[in-house]
Amino acid sequence: MNLNVNSVDSLVAEIQGLSGSSQDVNHLNNLLKQSEDIIRSQPTTFATCITQLDPSLHSLGYLYILEACTAGPIPEPQANELVLSVVRFIDVCSAEQIRLVPDKFISVCKRLHEQVMVLGAPIRAVAPLLTAIRKIQPSSEHLTPLHPDFLQVCVSSKCYKIGYSILEDDIYEVDQPRDFFLYCYYGGMICIGQKRFAKALELFHNVVTAPMSAMNAIAVEAYKKYILVSLIHLRQFSATFPKYTSAVAQRNLKNFSQPYIELANSYSTGNISELEAFVLANQDKFENGNNLGLVKQVVSSMYKRNIQRLTQTYLTLSLQDIANTAQISTAKEAEMHVLEMIEDGEIYATINQKDGMVRFLEDPEEYKTCEMIEHIDSSIQRIMKLSKKLTTMDESMAMDPLYLSKVGRERQRFDFDDFDGVPQKFNL
Amino acid sequence: METEEEASGQMTDEIYTNGGEDEPLQQQQQRRPIISGEQLDIEAYAALYTGRTKISRLIFIADKCGNVSMQLEALRMAYDEIKKGENTQLFREVVHKIDGRLGPNYSADSSWMDAVDRRADQRKEKLENELNAYRTNLIKESIRMGYNDFGDFYYSHGALGDAFKNYVRTRDYCTTAKHIIHMCLNAILVSIEMGQFAHVTSYVSKAEQNKNDLDPITIAKLQCAAGLAHLEAKKYKHAARKAKVIDNINFRNFLELVPEVRELIHDFYSSHYASCLDYLGNLKANLMLDIHLHDHLEILYTEIRNKALIQYTHPFVSVDLNMMANAFKTTVVGLQKELEALITDNQIQARIDSHNKILYARHADQRKATFQRVLQTGVEFDRDVRAMLLRANLIKHEFNLKASRKI
Numbered sequence: 001m002n003l004n005v006n007s008v009d010s011l012v013a014e015i016q017g018l019s020g021s022s023q024d025v026n027h028l029n030n031l032l033k034q035s036e037d038i039i040r041s042q043p044t045t046f047a048t049c050i051t052q053l054d055p056s057l058h059s060l061g062y063l064y065i066l067e068a069c070t071a072g073p074i075p076e077p078q079a080n081e082l083v084l085s086v087v088r089f090i091d092v093c094s095a096e097q098i099r100l101v102p103d104k105f106i107s108v109c110k111r112l113h114e115q116v117m118v119l120g121a122p123i124r125a126v127a128p129l130l131t132a133i134r135k136i137q138p139s140s141e142h143l144t145p146l147h148p149d150f151l152q153v154c155v156s157s158k159c160y161k162i163g164y165s166i167l168e169d170d171i172y173e174v175d176q177p178r179d180f181f182l183y184c185y186y187g188g189m190i191c192i193g194q195k196r197f198a199k200a201l202e203l204f205h206n207v208v209t210a211p212m213s214a215m216n217a218i219a220v221e222a223y224k225k226y227i228l229v230s231l232i233h234l235r236q237f238s239a240t241f242p243k244y245t246s247a248v249a250q251r252n253l254k255n256f257s258q259p260y261i262e263l264a265n266s267y268s269t270g271n272i273s274e275l276e277a278f279v280l281a282n283q284d285k286f287e288n289g290n291n292l293g294l295v296k297q298v299v300s301s302m303y304k305r306n307i308q309r310l311t312q313t314y315l316t317l318s319l320q321d322i323a324n325t326a327q328i329s330t331a332k333e334a335e336m337h338v339l340e341m342i343e344d345g346e347i348y349a350t351i352n353q354k355d356g357m358v359r360f361l362e363d364p365e366e367y368k369t370c371e372m373i374e375h376i377d378s379s380i381q382r383i384m385k386l387s388k389k390l391t392t393m394d395e396s397m398a399m400d401p402l403y404l405s406k407v408g409r410e411r412q413r414f415d416f417d418d419f420d421g422v423p424q425k426f427n428l
Numbered sequence: 429m430e431t432e433e434e435a436s437g438q439m440t441d442e443i444y445t446n447g448g449e450d451e452p453l454q455q456q457q458q459r460r461p462i463i464s465g466e467q468l469d470i471e472a473y474a475a476l477y478t479g480r481t482k483i484s485r486l487i488f489i490a491d492k493c494g495n496v497s498m499q500l501e502a503l504r505m506a507y508d509e510i511k512k513g514e515n516t517q518l519f520r521e522v523v524h525k526i527d528g529r530l531g532p533n534y535s536a537d538s539s540w541m542d543a544v545d546r547r548a549d550q551r552k553e554k555l556e557n558e559l560n561a562y563r564t565n566l567i568k569e570s571i572r573m574g575y576n577d578f579g580d581f582y583y584s585h586g587a588l589g590d591a592f593k594n595y596v597r598t599r600d601y602c603t604t605a606k607h608i609i610h611m612c613l614n615a616i617l618v619s620i621e622m623g624q625f626a627h628v629t630s631y632v633s634k635a636e637q638n639k640n641d642l643d644p645i646t647i648a649k650l651q652c653a654a655g656l657a658h659l660e661a662k663k664y665k666h667a668a669r670k671a672k673v674i675d676n677i678n679f680r681n682f683l684e685l686v687p688e689v690r691e692l693i694h695d696f697y698s699s700h701y702a703s704c705l706d707y708l709g710n711l712k713a714n715l716m717l718d719i720h721l722h723d724h725l726e727i728l729y730t731e732i733r734n735k736a737l738i739q740y741t742h743p744f745v746s747v748d749l750n751m752m753a754n755a756f757k758t759t760v761v762g763l764q765k766e767l768e769a770l771i772t773d774n775q776i777q778a779r780i781d782s783h784n785k786i787l788y789a790r791h792a793d794q795r796k797a798t799f800q801r802v803l804q805t806g807v808e809f810d811r812d813v814r815a816m817l818l819r820a821n822l823i824k825h826e827f828n829l830k831a832s833r834k835i
Binding site for chain 2 (some may be wrong): 173206309318359365376384393425
């Protein structure tokens with residue numbers, strides 16, 4: 001016991017002493033790896049001496065101890081305390097030090113996620129997880145395993161706006177397909193909450209068309225939401241998959257989403273009473289899928305679709321006529337829909353309440369303001385950057401030894417008679 | 429040689445009577461009542477046609493008119509007509525349709541049928557013998573005539589498929605362009621009756637290859653047949669163009685004889701749409717009884733109406749809907765609905781001011797549209813490239829994973 005106390009004390013002393021230069025920290029990391037078993041064996045002892053460490057200075061050591069303390073089951077009364085200390089650690093820790101042991105950091109963060117859910121206060125993890133992502137991310141193009149956790153607590157706590165902020169980063173580097181699937185799925189839900197349907201559609205589309213060798217539940221749920229958002233946003237749904245979609249997805253997704261496909265078919269007829277009857281008949285199915293809210297938005301988007309069509313044909317139209325043609329029950333309701341659409345920038349119109357007339361206008365954008373030019377310019381810049389990225393990627397792929405050896409093997413196999421045979425020693 | 433000429437002359441006549449619009453002038457005199465707006469006079473109508481087409485038109489009217497006295501009248505005339513010929517199969521059909529309603533004079537006359545059938549068998553035997561004799565002698569011209577006779581024989585007995593086969597068989601024995609045209613005309617005639625309009629088109633083009641030997645009447649006949657074929661295939665534009673070519677020569681004269689149609693076309697071109705549509709409406713009931721037109725009438729009518737609407741709006745920047753509704757003899761509300769459909773269909777570029785009841789032409793702003801398209805394309809490119817990069821990374825990851833597992 002005594003020896004243990006000594007070693008605890010000496011370990012703490014080492015941590016305090018070796019948290020300066022990066023060389024020292026690397027050395028400390030090796031030491032800590034060797035004594036990991038000791039730390040794990042007596043988490044309570046270490047928990048008491050953690051107070052002697054400063055999380056901002058001794059982040060690495062602090063992280064080792066914290067991870068050990070949170071590894072076991074945590075009794076509920078201590079949960080609150082634990083959440084507090086993890087949050088504080090995430091907030092002040094040194095990014096440089098924790099990046100030496102990303103696995104430990106991630107597991108601590110995942111414990112935080114778990115505990116706030118136990119406490120029923122997901123909102124407490126929103127800000128810390130965002131900080132955590134930023135600290136552990138090598139660049140904003142990298143997807144971390146914390147992305148899905150962060151987005152999930154955002155969805156649970158309805159913090160869509162802050163969740164959306166992270167979705168604005170373009171992600172290219174993915175380590176775990178599962179993380180990516182979840183990222184897109186929760187991200188899509190956040191976009192729906194923010195009414196950014198185009199982005200939501202893009203994210204769900206990414207899941208549906210992602211390369212996969214076996215079906216997974218995330219893809220199925222994403223596909224259902226993809227159908228609904230497509231109807232809400234584009235007012236139509238095309239059931240054909242792009243040709244790069246994996247064969248598994250093409251074969252199976254539709255079977256798993258039958259009521260949703262039927263909903264889309266019913267939508268395309270343009271008959272609102274039929275659509276409403278269908279939704280009513282299948283209400284429990286949609287409710288079980290937690291999609292009833294979206295389905296209701298689909299129904300109301302049908303009204304909007306009908307109204308939008310009118311803008312193509314009419315300059316002025318009375319609210320009553322709008323109600324009649326768009327199959328809306330009262331003029332008052334029609335007015336509400338029109339107003340909503342004007343506010344959302346979907347149509348350009350003015351309502352004259354005196355005589356109940358709506359005047360549809362043309363898009364007022366003239367494409368000659370400085371802002372518009374800037375916007376176009378920035379789009380061009382962005383696209384140029386993207387093309388460059390594409391070229392770079394293509395080049396790096398062409399020089400990738402693994403890829404070349406695979407291609408070389410296949411060429412040998414298939415083009416056996418070819419005279420310009422691939423050099424035998426293609427494996428670089 | 430003489431017999432051959434005769435045969436072709438006879439056939440020509442039959443084709444005349446079958447076609448709708450290319451009757452010789454003396455017959456056109458009698459055509460007038462058909463196109464008038466009054467209740468169809470079957471007697472006068474039937475008098476215009478002879479042979480098989482008369483019978484089939486009469487039966488068609490009996491099937492479609494839905495008026496018992498008219499139906500019986502048509503059937504009675506069909507019965508009389510069939511008795512002049514030798515088609516016992518058709519005879520049974522008509523007798524079944526009459527179902528004893530016209531008294532004992534119009535029942536199944538079995539002795540007549542037997543006699544005809546017997547005669548037919550004899551004739552068939554004779555023809556077979558003749559043909560065999562020709563074939564052993566290997567005289568091309570005679571073989572051709574033999575097959576031709578067989579075709580005529582089957583045709584008159586209503587065995588259209590066999591008739592067609594025999595007519596087509598003559599092809600191998602045709603020595604002059606005239607023969608080929610003759611063969612094509614026969615084939616076309618039978619195909620029209622069978623409703624095989626794909627054959628019609630192919631034989632028309634075959635016949636038209638022999639340009640030099642075609643006299644104007646034959647050309648008209650061919651084009652008329654092609655017009656019919658196109659009509660069946662719902663290619664109305666082609667059908668109309670073909671019809672116009674026929675009309676060219678005698679178009680004016682021809683119109684003088686059918687005043688209603690003349691008025692109608694005149695009104696259409698001078699924009700008196702209401703009276704034009706009135707004429708059309710009057711003609712509708714009788715045109716419905718036309719064997720070739722009835723399937724297409726509804727579509728053609730809507731298209732004519734739409735065309736008129738489009739033409740009316742075309743020259744104006746703004747159109748008063750009240751005046752337009754007057755011109756088309758309809759209500760403003762109804763007109764608005766029709767215009768709405770046409771605008772949605774992008775057939776009219778305009779927007780309706782339903783408050784002031786005015787239709788304004790809409791001129792697409794090219795500049796704006798271009799900007800919109802450019803931005804849209806940019807957004808799509810951006811999205812697609814990012815998705816592509818991501819997919820590439822996922823594949824790479826999966827591949828690396830597999831590779832590392834293997835090692």
